[in-house]
Amino acid sequence: MTTPEPGQFGPPVPPPTPAQTPLQAPPQAPPTAPPSAGPQAYGQGAPYGYAPMAPPPVRRGNPGAAIAVGFGAMLAGGLLYGFIMKTTDSQWSYFALALALAVAFGLGKVGGRHPVLPLFGLLFSVLGVFIGQLFYIYLVVHQQYGLGFGEVFGSDFSDTMSGWHELMDAKDILFYGLAAFEGFVLTRRFGAAS
Numbered sequence: 001m002t003t004p005e006p007g008q009f010g011p012p013v014p015p016p017t018p019a020q021t022p023l024q025a026p027p028q029a030p031p032t033a034p035p036s037a038g039p040q041a042y043g044q045g046a047p048y049g050y051a052p053m054a055p056p057p058v059r060r061g062n063p064g065a066a067i068a069v070g071f072g073a074m075l076a077g078g079l080l081y082g083f084i085m086k087t088t089d090s091q092w093s094y095f096a097l098a099l100a101l102a103v104a105f106g107l108g109k110v111g112g113r114h115p116v117l118p119l120f121g122l123l124f125s126v127l128g129v130f131i132g133q134l135f136y137i138y139l140v141v142h143q144q145y146g147l148g149f150g151e152v153f154g155s156d157f158s159d160t161m162s163g164w165h166e167l168m169d170a171k172d173i174l175f176y177g178l179a180a181f182e183g184f185v186l187t188r189r190f191g192a193a194s
Contacts, residue, residue: 061112061194067120069106074124074131077102081128082135091136096175099132100125100182108190118187125183126176133172137164 077099085091103124111117137160138152152160 061110061114061117061191063111063114063117066107066109066111066114066117069110070103070117070120070124073102073106074099074128078128078131079135081132082139085132085136086139091171091175093175093178095132096125096129096179097182099128100179101186103128104183104186105190107187108192109194111191112194113191117191118184121183121187122180123183125179129176129179133164133167134160137167 081095081099084095100121104121107117107121107124134153138149141147141152141160141163142149147156
């Protein structure tokens with residue numbers, strides 16, 4: 001018995017192509033460049049089959065410690081502010097801004113992005129300027145009249161406050177406003193950067 005010729009029964013058969021010839025490897029995709037060894041975005045596979053990189057741990061702030069640090073910066077900054085006013089016998093806006101910067105740095109870096117901390121930055125900055133002015137009054141009264149700390153802030157505190165009120169002018173209101181604004185804004189910026 002003989003085998004029929006191709007195309008003898010049924011439709012004609014096309015001639016064999018090189019891919020269909022026996023004993024030849026199947027066609028392959030063209031070679032590509034290996035993946036780069038550069039940094040990969042989080043969630044994507046790592047190069048060369050290694051496990052994907054884990055995201056960095058989230059740093060949480062500590063609002064309680066931040067308030068304590070801000071309070072300490074307010075007290076230290078206020079006393080330094082009063083001492084500088086006494087030694088220079090003047091009051092500059094840079095002092096109020098430096099005090100707000102010290103308070104905001106402590107609040108923002110320790111507390112992170114907690115939404116209440118900018119309000120504490122505003123409050124502590126204004127109170128720091130107020131403490132600085134009261135300490136300045138104490139230093140002047142102590143030098144001129146020899147009154148002690150207990151007398152200036154104890155039994156004669158109403159006189160101290162009336163003296164503070166008499167010394168207050170538009171420049172002081174500007175300093176309070178600058179300290180409040182910068183305390184709020186800088187606390188938010190330092191908190192976002194941490």
